[in-house]
Amino acid sequence: MELIGDKNFRDVVVDAVGEEIFTCYQCYKCSAGCPVSFAMDMLPHQVIRSVLFNQKERVLSSRTIWVCAACETxxxxxxxxxxxxxVMDVLRQIQQESGKQAKEPKVPIFHKAFLDSIKKTGRVHELTMIRNYTQKSGELREKLKTGEWKNDVKLGIKMFLRGKLKVMPPKCGGVKEVKKIFEQAKEHKKA
Amino acid sequence: MKVSFFPGCSLEGTAREYGESIEAVCKSLDIELQELSDWSCCGASSAHSTNEFLSVALPARNLSIAERKGQDLVTPCAACFSRFKAAEKALTCESKVDVGIPFQGKINILHMLEFLCREEFSEDIEKKIKRPLKNLKAVSYYGCLLVRPPRVTDTEHWEDPQALDILISRLGGESVFWPYKTECCGGSLVLTRVDIIHRLNGRLLDMAREAEADCIVTACPLCQANLDTRQEEIGDKEGVSYDIPIFYFTELMGLAFGNKGVRKWLGRHLVDPRPLLESKGLI
Known part of the structure; x- marks a missing residue:
């Protein structure tokens, strides 16, 4: 286990979230109230400690940063x-910029599919986004193998029949401006 | 009364009945919702999980359009609301972020629930009630982003919010106490880790049942979708059957107001609320 990792890492996180992080006294309140702690491999208070110890690889390779539902409790x-x-946001951002495979690879693939949909049409088109996500994440292949696709199709048909699936992509007059925002965002990366 | 309205992406799809009921209810209350011209997505959790600039600039574009228009901005989605409020704080605080989009914070950003619960509408709401929701026992489900974190949302009661409970009582229903008002539904993990969604929503449904509620009332498209669309799967997994209707608060308002189209909205739910309402003599 690395005790002192990339010094720059802690500074990047502190810059983004503020110096309050240094005041953590490990009271566990964050971990006790976290609704998804059961699915985590590091609890939130441990993530904070690891960040302060500069344990970059340890936190970035954790499952925790991806199963965090961003509920803000x-x-x-x-x-x-x-x-x-x-802190979880910043860690997800740094991990995604690293280009390495995430511990929960499907989550960043979902984020990419979601953002690609915004970039393309200015608004999210649920059907296109879900199609791209299931293809790129390998979920489609997995579900074809296990037969689970039947449940998804069943749910999809129910939603379609109830008018909950918008078939045509949305039309937004602001697409050009949105594309420009995405261009600018490339220049504002963390690392 | 006129306000700028930001529907958000899900109102065009999965949350269609939320949009339809909002339109009907606001019309009844003489509120003119002016859809923000050329609005674009707020970026939701994918933007703030991916890139800090995007997480501020995507909502900022909409805030800037609304500020130019000079009217308060109302949105029915808890996630859009949360992203707008976070961007508002980032763009106007002391160490403000510059994303090259002007916004000075001269307009109010409100969630639809907060907006419709304003004192100025309370008399109108009471006057419009034609069919009180008698005998309907409901638990209020606020979820996360409507209330948390309070320094972003400016919410006064983040652990035990009251707006939905008061509204349900005002509409003639019975607001039942339960301890899961602000628990998490798992949000967008529904596509990536559906097992987590099953567990979180199973707990919510169990607690609603334990509280002896007939239904759950929400103010967020993602909460409604996660609770409504997965009941069969959760039931199959746990060997039990769930049949708990999940309402948008505006659907209950429209029901009490006797708005046309109520049956159509309710017909879009996966757990059909009509048998429950028929048994209570409400439709």
């Missing part, structure tokens, strides 16, 4: 006003 209840949910 930790941030809301932290007695020291540490923006814990924002």
């Amino acid at each position: 930790c941030t809301t209840r932290c007695p020291n006003e540490i923006e814990i949910a924002k």
Whole structure:
């Protein structure tokens, strides 16, 4: 286990979330209230400690940063006003920029499909986004193998019949401006 | 009364009945919703999980359009609301972020629930009630982003919010206490880790049942979708059967107001609420 990792890593996180992170006294309140802690391999208070110890690889390769549902319970209840949910955001951002495979690879693939949909049409088109996600994440292949695709098709048909699936992509007059925002965002990466 | 309206992407798809009921209810209350011209997606959790600039600039574009228009901005989606409020704070605080999009914070950003619960509408709402929701026992489900974190949402009661409970009582229904008002539904993990969604929503459904509620009332398209569309799967997994209708609060308002189209909205749900309402003599 690395004790002192990439010094620059901790600074990047602190710059983004504020110096309150140094005041963490490991009270576990974030971990106790986290609704998805059962699916995590590191609890939120451990992530904060690891960040302060500069353990870059340890936190970036964790499952925790991807199963975090961004519900903000930790941030809301932290007695020291540490923006814990924002720490998770920054870690997800840094991990995605690294280009390495995530511990939960489907989550960043979902984010990409979601953002690609915005970039293309200015708004999310649920059908296109889900199609891209299931193809690129390998979910489609998996479900074809296990037969689980039948459940998805069943649910899809039910939703379609109830008018809940918009077939045509949305029309947004602001697409050009949105594309420009995406171009600018490329220049504002963390690392 | 005129306000700028930001529907959000899901109102064009999975949350269609939310949009339809909002339109009907606002019409009844003489509120003119002016859809923000050329609005674009707020970026939701994918933007803030991926790139800080995107997470501010995507909502900022919409805030800027609304500010130019000079009217308060109302959105029915808890995620859009949360992203707008976070961007508002980022763009106007002391160490403000510059994304090259002007926004000075001169307009209010409101969630539809907060907006319709304003004191100025309370008399109108009471006058419009034709069919009180008698005997309907409901638990209020606020979820996460409508209330958390309070320094972003400016919510006064984030652990035990009251707006939905008060509204249900005002409409003649019975607001039942339960401890899961602000628990998480799992949000967008529904596509990537559906097992987590099953567990979180199974707990919510179990608690609603334990509280002896007839239904759950929401103010968020993602909460409604996660709770409504997965009941069969969760039931199959746990060997039980769930049949708990999940309403948008505006659907209950429209029902109490006797708005046309109520049956059509309710017909879009996966767990059909009509048998429950028929048994209570409400439709």
